[in-house]
Amino acid sequence: MRYTLIWRPTAEAALAHLWNTASDRQAVTDAADTIDSALRDSPLLVGESRGGNTRIVMASPLAVYCDVSEADRTVHVWAVWRSRGS
Secondary structure, three states: OOOEEEEOHHHHHHHHHHHHHOOOHHHHHHHHHHHHHHHHHOHHHOOEEOOOOEEEEEEOOEEEEEEEEOOOOEEEEEEEEEOOOO
8 A cells, every 4th residue: 555645835845946057957857756656655664764754755856755654554754854975
């Protein structure tokens, strides 16, 4: 069973800004798609735990923080940024 993925408005706005200012828009799009897919399919098997329900997930050139709720099968992405070296 898949998880429902919800991008918080601030994270959505940050992703839009990253895409609008990127010289590598396709790479940003591909990374966002990879993260979305992984978080919908198996959020507890990707990235690393950061305590509590929070995880960090990376797909170059992006990284996100998200909270995973197993009880209601939701993932809330609340921060996104360009990862180091990208």
